[in-house]
Amino acid sequence: MKFLTTNFLKCSVKACDTSNDNFPLKYDGAKCSLQQDDSIDFNPEFLLSILDRVDWDAILAVAADLGNESLPRVKPVLVPGQELSEDDQAILRDLHTLLIQTSIVEGQMQCRNCEHIYYIKNGIPNLLLPPHLA
Amino acid sequence: MAKKYLVYMAQVHTNFRKAELESLADLHNITSIDFDKYDDNSPFLLVELENDKQAIDWIKRSILTRAIYEYWGEGQDLESLHKNIQSQPSFGHYKTLYQNDTFKFDFETYRGASKMNRIKQIESFAYLNFQGKISLKSPQQVYTVIEEYQPISDNLSSTVPIKMYFGRLVQHGDRVAVEKYDLKKRPYKGTTSFEAELSLVSANIAQVKPGTIMYDPFAGTGSFLCAGGHYGAIVIGSDIDGRMIRGKGASQNIATNFKYYKESSRFLDVLTMDFTHNSLRSNLAIDTILCDPPYGIRESIKVLGAKDPERFAGKENVEIDGEKAFLRRDYIPTKKPYALDSLLDDVLQYASERLPIGGRLAFWMPTANDENVETIVPLHANLELKYNCVQEFNKWSRRLLVYINRGPDYHGETNSGLSRTANFRDRYFNNFN
Numbered sequence: 171m172k173f174l175t176t177n178f179l180k181c182s183v184k185a186c187d188t189s190n191d192n193f194p195l196k197y198d199g200a201k202c203s204l205q206q207d208d209s210i211d212f213n214p215e216f217l218l219s220i221l222d223r224v225d226w227d228a229i230l231a232v233a234a235d236l237g238n239e240s241l242p243r244v245k246p247v248l249v250p251g252q253e254l255s256e257d258d259q260a261i262l263r264d265l266h267t268l269l270i271q272t273s274i275v276e277g278q279m280q281c282r283n284c285e286h287i288y289y290i291k292n293g294i295p296n297l298l299l300p301p302h303l304a
Numbered sequence: 305m306a307k308k309y310l311v312y313m314a315q316v317h318t319n320f321r322k323a324e325l326e327s328l329a330d331l332h333n334i335t336s337i338d339f340d341k342y343d344d345n346s347p348f349l350l351v352e353l354e355n356d357k358q359a360i361d362w363i364k365r366s367i368l369t370r371a372i373y374e375y376w377g378e379g380q381d382l383e384s385l386h387k388n389i390q391s392q393p394s395f396g397h398y399k400t401l402y403q404n405d406t407f408k409f410d411f412e413t414y415r416g417a418s419k420m421n422r423i424k425q426i427e428s429f430a431y432l433n434f435q436g437k438i439s440l441k442s443p444q445q446v447y448t449v450i451e452e453y454q455p456i457s458d459n460l461s462s463t464v465p466i467k468m469y470f471g472r473l474v475q476h477g478d479r480v481a482v483e484k485y486d487l488k489k490r491p492y493k494g495t496t497s498f499e500a501e502l503s504l505v506s507a508n509i510a511q512v513k514p515g516t517i518m519y520d521p522f523a524g525t526g527s528f529l530c531a532g533g534h535y536g537a538i539v540i541g542s543d544i545d546g547r548m549i550r551g552k553g554a555s556q557n558i559a560t561n562f563k564y565y566k567e568s569s570r571f572l573d574v575l576t577m578d579f580t581h582n583s584l585r586s587n588l589a590i591d592t593i594l595c596d597p598p599y600g601i602r603e604s605i606k607v608l609g610a611k612d613p614e615r616f617a618g619k620e621n622v623e624i625d626g627e628k629a630f631l632r633r634d635y636i637p638t639k640k641p642y643a644l645d646s647l648l649d650d651v652l653q654y655a656s657e658r659l660p661i662g663g664r665l666a667f668w669m670p671t672a673n674d675e676n677v678e679t680i681v682p683l684h685a686n687l688e689l690k691y692n693c694v695q696e697f698n699k700w701s702r703r704l705l706v707y708i709n710r711g712p713d714y715h716g717e718t719n720s721g722l723s724r725t726a727n728f729r730d731r732y733f734n735n736f737n
Contacts, residue, residue, distance in 0.1 A: 171573050171575075172572060172573055174572060175540075175572055175573045175575075178540070178584055178585055178588050179575075179583050179584070179585065180583055180584075180585040180586075181583070182577065182578070182581045182582070182583045183581075184581065187586070193585050207568075209563070209568065210568045210569050211568070211569050213569050215515060216515060216536075216538070216569060216570075218515075219515035219516070220515075220538060223517070223588065223589055225585075270569065278633070286631070287631045289633050291633075292550060292554070293559075294546065294549060294550060294573075294574060294575065294576055295573075295575050295576065295577075296546065296575075296576040296577075297542075297575055297576060297577040297578075297581075297583040298544070298576060298577065298578060298581075298608060298637045299578070299581055299608050299637055300619075300620060300630035300635070300637050300638075301608070301609050301610035301613070301616045301619070301637065301638055302616070302619070302620040302630075303630075304578075304581060304607075304608035304609040304637070
């Protein structure tokens, strides 16, 4: 599961939708093993369009869960269609490495509201629920 | 000033062609095309466009179009073709415009084959007076003679065309993609994999755009994800059945397919998830939803929950090795059957909540052919049913339903909660008798 996907996933339990604690999920850094796939090409336009949809606070929270505290506190402001400075390019490359190339191969995450635990196996998150939570 | 162009389409999946061409025109805000002239029975369509760029934009991703040509003329035979070309108002202009470009001649034939000497035919165009060099490998301009034949009988084709067109090639369609995504060559596929051609056409009619998010809630082996990736979208899939999306190990799964197509950056993830217990955060903008929901034929329709709730009463308290069983890594949740109509209602409702205004939902739905009852297509008050394209098989058919989200002010018809398709599975297994 790519790091970017952590930015899209909330708890599956419907009752948690009324809580603010169902997103992002809390990742158990000690139990998550990460992998980096350098073969995925850097595509700045692609990243720019996706950055628009990213919840930056959730990026920071999950990065911290996984031991990365080095991200800028506010979302980088990059406007699609404009010429990118070298600094912007560097920021985008870092984001590419983090959001697209980094994935969680094995691990687990928890809803901060209902505390249900979800597992990631072979790179695929399992968001299914037991009957009493479905 | 508008220019005349000739569209030469493939004579396949004709129920989907107009929808594809209209959707691609709309995608590029091309409004000058008169679709009243479109005919399912003809591979030709004459249109007016602003310029070549519009023609290129419009046709470059069309799966069901062979090519678009700048229109130079037409005739019943070679002689009348030449006469017609020279009588066109733009003839003098075109002739000088490309006069010094390298070029070659090409021939296309529809439903027949000529026995004429092609060199002699090319020489009969000498009046065009092109000064550029002939280049067979990389010509700047390709002039094409397109011949239409009328077969003499079912198994006897004609050698004399009934109509000839002449034009300058502007853009090929994307029929090479049908080969590229051919299931025979795909590393990971399964019994539910959807054929390449119609999955690409579906993505075109759904207007999947580069840099946008496309979601397939019933991803299976990822056929529609591949199609969405081809058009540059960031694709996410989910499926309640983890076996399909997991594939056969790391060397054969959905991610492998994207690597094979060199489109890895477009593939986000596949999730083991029940669509009806959705984990995609509700404020995430999803631009397109494209899917082939389960119809209970190759795969049963299941959602999370206990079929017999009494049997599971209190099971949430079961512990194994001091841990709650349902929180363990190896816990497998139980599933219960679900009605197709309810599932489709859920898909429509989800689309109305998640798609932007103008965003499209496209999915496939099967129906039995022999019933004397009208097929009831699911409808939602916020969604405009834009297309209903049918692919016929022997005893059943399936249709691609395409909806546009118009928002809460649309006040369209709704039939949510109605039983519409419940008996398809039974009818299928009774061989439609």
